[in-house]
Amino acid sequence: MLLYIYSMKAKTHITMKHLLLGIILSFAWMFSATCQSSDVIERIDPPNWWAGMKNTELQLLVKGDDIGRYTPEIQYEGVTLGNFICPDNPNYLLLNLTLRSDVKPGKMPIRFSNDKEEFTTLYEIQARTNAGNRQQGLGPQDVVYLIMPDRFANGNTENDNIEGYPDKVNRKEPYGRHGGDLEGIISKLDYLQDLGVTAIWLTPFQDNNMPMFSYHGYAFTDYYKTDPRLGTNEDYKRMVEEAHKRGIKVVIDIVFNQVGTEHYLVKELPMHNWLNQFDEYTQTHFVGETQPDYHASKADRDIMIKGWFHATMPDMNQQNPFVAKYQKQFVTWWLEYANIDAIRFDTYQYNDKSMLADWAKEIREEYPELYIVAEVWINNPALLAYWQENGPGDYESHVPAVFDFSMYYALECFISDKSIHEVYQVIASDFLYSNAAVNMTFINNHDLQRVYDILGKDLDKMKMVTAFLLTTRGIPQIYYGDEILMTGVEGQPYNHGTHREDFPGGWPGDKTDAFEESGRNEEQNEYFNYLKHLLNWRKNNSEFVSGELIHFIPREEVYVFFRKAGDKSLMVVLNKNNKDIELETARFNEVLNKHSEAVDIFSGEKTGIEDKMNVPAMSATILELY
Ligand SMILES: [Ca+2]
Ligand SMILES: [Ca+2]
The missing domain is CATH 2.60.40.1180 (Golgi alpha-mannosidase II)
Incomplete structure (x- = not known):
């Protein structure tokens, strides 16, 4: 199907007379409406925007019954409607706006009309906040604590089950929902401050209204909404504010590659090529080397980035410029809405890399202090370095950092006959990186078997590996529950569900409360105090680790x-x-x-x-x- 693109004459000069006329017309439109906007418009993404952004381009995706059969018009000082596009599906309309840098905050009327009817909806352009602690970025002085919100602490049992969300709480099911939420995280911020971490990274908190496995959060069903089982957007914003008050930064987990099959944009595609689709279901081969490899075949490269990550997670076609713009904007929206400090970018190698480079460049122009770390799951420093800005190869990612998976795998020497030389060799390969000092180092995360389990529950090894992580180069990341030596669900095999176990004491009625010293056994307290000492020493002596x-x-x-x-x-x-x-x-x-x-x-x-x-x-x- 064809796209229909209409151009509107751009307004380049607006006089007071035009402005007054605009205001009069706006009121006239509102009162002359023959149908209510609420009857037609289901939603507009992004739900609002801000005045005074450096990037002046804004794409609105309007969804509504037959909205594609209306013509939009905007009369608002400082805003130009460049063009609008009715994609394949008439229930969508894409509007491309330019916002002058001095556009005033306010409610901007958008008038929709056709031969039969017309109506006006108001779109809010907000003032940017002057709050401090905005988009601070991360550096070697920081230590990040990774939390899976469903599994950390349940601060509100009322939101455990929500009508219309079929995946209900069942704490006995490792892959089920367990009821943790943002209120739970807020209630433990004092604990985290005391432990000595300087940043928290939450796995995605956005709406995941999937029939099962919704707890992990990586199958978005709404980019702009916090999953109600975790809380509200206001709760998330409050969590960031409360973290900032305690000197704790916040990292957002961003997923571009895929969404959930229950996403409204999947159930009702705006365009036939909104997703990457093959004649028959095709999964990615997960071989990331195909992206930097200049010998790679086109077929291998294509399937890497266009194959689906999982049958329940359709692959986004980022070569479609409307999809690309849609994805770029939701990140800016969250950063601006909640004053987030850093981005952890999920499944980085599976995306269209030129689109990602454009995005990273643009967003760092908007937020110069922003830190981005890409998840490139590969055990080879050369293949990691390729993805860091100013790295080797012909690609410029504009991404400051990657996760140091090479370092993670080198730590295997502590559980095998391999020599500690493995670790030395990884550090010796740092010349490959443009800046190894800002890469994120880790000994555990939500995708890996619990580190204490891997180390054979050897406390001495655990302490030594921890000491190394917190004193070598890089920005260390630890995983919730490491501080109390969590090892997965007792009696159950290692899998994604079981190493994402509930933090004991996070739920009302839990038998033990490991957030408190009295709820931890001797071994747990020994390690907890060791880690706490190191973290607080590190916080107060950051000149050494920088x-x-x-x-x-x-x-x-x-x-x-x-x-x-x-x-x-x-x-x-x-x-x-x-x-x-x-x-x-x-x-x-x-x-x-x-x-x-x-x-x-x-x-x-x-x-x-x-x-x-x-x-x-x-x-x-x-x-x-x-
Ligand atoms: Ca809850
Ligand atoms: Ca992809």
Whole structure:
């Protein structure tokens, strides 16, 4: 089917006379309406916009019964309706507007008419907020705490089940909904501040009205609405405000690649090519290498980005410019609405990469401090570096950071016969990145088996891996429940449902409350206090973790590195042996010679710089050097 594109003569000069005429006409339209806008218009996306955005282009997607058979007109000072498009489906209309930078906030009338009738609807252009702490970005001084909202804390049992949402609460079902929500997260912000994290990342909170598996949030059914089982948009905004008050930034999880089959734009497509569709169901092959690889076949590349991620998650056709604009705008809308600081970008390699590059460039022009980290799930620093801005290869992503999956996989050396040299080698490959210091490092996330489980419930290893994560380069991310050594659902095999288990104490009536010291066992408290100490030390000594990293070749499974901060240095010694080691320090003299005193960050004990130091088995020693 063809697209029908109508051009309207652009208004380039607006006088006072035009303005008055516009106002009079606007009122005239409203009172002359022969049908109510509420009868016809179901929704407009985005639901509102803001005055004074740097990007002056705005696309409105209007949905309503036969709305495509109406002609829209806008008379509002500072706004030009460039063109409007009736796509294949007459129940949609796409309006392309230009908003002058000095457009005034207000309710902008949009008049719709045809030979039979006319009506006017009001579209709100809001003033931008002057609130502080807006889009602050993240840096190496930060530590991100990942939360799956359905599984963290249930602050409002009234919203557990919502009429019209068939996926009901069942805490016994690992893939079911469990009832956690935004109110629960707000109630635990003091706990998180005390723990010492400086940012929270929530897996998606947007509407996921799917018949099953809706708890994970990655199958949007409405881009602009918080899932009512988690709360309201106002609750989300309040959560950000409350987090900011406590010095905690907020990361939003953005999904462009797919939506849920129950999304209104899937159930009633605006255009035949709104989604990527094949003659028969085609899944992506999940081989991300096909994107940077200049030897890759076109067929392989196409199926990577156009194949569906899952049968319940249709693939968005971002080569359709209307889809691209629609997706770009919903991110800006959330950032502007809720003053979010950073973006975690889901399934990055599965999208059209030129569209993503345009988006990242545009949004960082709007919000220069914004931090974006792309989920590129690949265990190879070269294939990761390709996706970072100013990286190798012929592609410019404009994305500041990627998740360091190479580092994650190198940590396997702690559970296998592999050498700690694996970790050294990952760090030695940092020349590939334009800026390894801002990549996000992690030892666990919602897609991976619980780290304490992987480490064989070995507390010493857990502490050592944690110490490494929090002192090497990068922005560390930890996963909810790591602090209490969660290992998945007892007696059930590892799968997505079971390593996204409920935080004990998050639900009214839970037998134990691990948010409280008294609700944690001895081992949990030992680790909790270790992590808390490290996080709070890190928060107050961020100059070390932002500084230059110098490392030495691991010998006999002992890995030593330093972080430099002006006249001070940090010395980290990881001993992966099951026995104590006497470490000769002469090899590190290029750093040690500059210092005369060492302070252990855990004990606070001061010593001189000795020729030999005792390093306990399977441990991390962390010393501030003066
Ligand atoms: Ca709830
Ligand atoms: Ca795709």
